[in-house]
């Protein structure tokens with residue numbers, strides 16, 4: 001890595017080398033995991049480079065290729081598996097300045113990679129009362145390209161499925177890491193090459209996303225004396241085709257009362273919750289459905305007089321539940337679990353019985369290949385790494401696949417298999433392996449046994465000083 005040569009080549013492009021700022025911009029929410037925190041705490045880049053145009057991205061990648069400098073692309077660093085951390089140092093390429101919204105049309109929006117998701121929604125609402133189909137619960141701080149490259153779904157997934165589903169991303173413009181970087185427009189099947197690839201095989205410089213009708217979504221909390229009653233309620237509500245929802249989660253006692261401090265005045269101790277976002281015109285039907293289930297609406301934002309200081313419902317859900325928990329009790333951690341259709345409720349019941357208070361439940365209801373099922377982000381009362389591994393193993397042995405949030409590689413955090421399409425594109429688009437090194441095992445160590453319980457250690461990981 002020739003950093004002096006690189007600096008000279010980057011003349012005219014914004015570069016930051018203040019060690020404190022460089023370290024800060026070399027981090028994401030990796031500290032969510034006690035295991036990643038221990039392994040990645042010392043990681044830092046050498047330089048932060050902030051391009052302001054596609055031409056500047058091309059110039060940076062060309063210079064980094066020539067001088068053998070690794071490049072880890074960053075949106076705003078809200079990913080929570082160390083995805084945006086530069087394991088071998090080099091350049092963090094901050095896309096935050098490329099935040100322009102280029103075009104809004106019926107059903108679609110075109111933006112720069114660094115556009116903040118909530119800003120896109122604001123602009124599309126003002127333009128034509130449209131909004132993005134999906135957003136992470138970090139919409140107020142995360143970038144759209146960071147979502148496509150590092151996220152999976154979130155608010156809106158109960159209606160639209162996940163980012164991987166055909167139609168939920170329309171087109172991506174990507175720059176390759178070669179002697180002469182190419183600018184490619186990817187759509188259709190080609191989207192798989194770089195979607196959820198952690199920026200290991202290209203830098204996204206433009207994003208075209210589908211839009212849907214925007215509503216003044218009503219936040220609703222429904223209280224239950226028993227967690228499984230909230231699960232059954234959500235499972236039945238999720239398939240009510242006539243009730244338009246944007247968000248639906250079930251969260252077990254004691255998490256709501258202990259963690260949702262701003263909403264505490266609406267909650268009773270011992271209550272589990274369903275957390276929903278409902279279209280205003282569906283509220284009558286929603287209330288009727290709730291009454292049929294003899295459930296109690298404890299909060300609804302359309303009738304509550306004083307909403308001051310209350311976060312939106314989606315900031316109680318997804319990984320915000322974990323974030324609120326970590327603020328109250330830094331010793332907790334969490335899992336990511338799929339409870340496959342059609343036995344999701346039985347699988348949740350079995351896991352709840354097996355782990356009790358050690359693993360309080362948190363379920364996000366999602367449409368998965370056309371069926372409504374639930375994805376879990378349960379809280380874990382963390383004791384040791386061994387016990388955490390055992391809890392994950394027991395889930396898998398009982399038919400509940402784990403997407404391990406305590407790993408920094410694509411494979412270990414995903415389906416535990418390499419992605420041949422992403423690997424083939426990396427060979428073509430990043431022949432020197434300089435993009436986000438250490439995140440794709442298939443590139444660095446194709447013979448690694450992904451079914452083993454062992455954590456893969458990237459040989460190029462910066463040593464602790």
Ligand SMILES: Cc1cc2nc3c(=O)[nH]c(=O)nc-3n(C[C@H](O)[C@H](O)[C@H](O)COP(=O)(O)OP(=O)(O)OC[C@H]3O[C@@H](n4cnc5c(N)ncnc54)[C@H](O)[C@@H]3O)c2cc1C
Nearest residue numbers: 075076077078079137143146147150151152154199204319
């Ligand atoms: C409290 C909390 C809640 C969350 N909720 C959700 C959720 O509901 N759903 C969800 O999917 N995720 C969620 N996340 C994870 C994360 O916030 C989102 O995925 C977010 O969209 C990431 O955007 P970012 O700009 O912060 O990306 P970053 O963290 O900066 O980057 C994410 C990954 O994408 C790569 N990348 C970034 N920009 C580009 C680019 N232009 N080209 C190529 N690669 C790029 C990075 O290298 C990295 O690997 C949550 C995280 C937290 C901490």
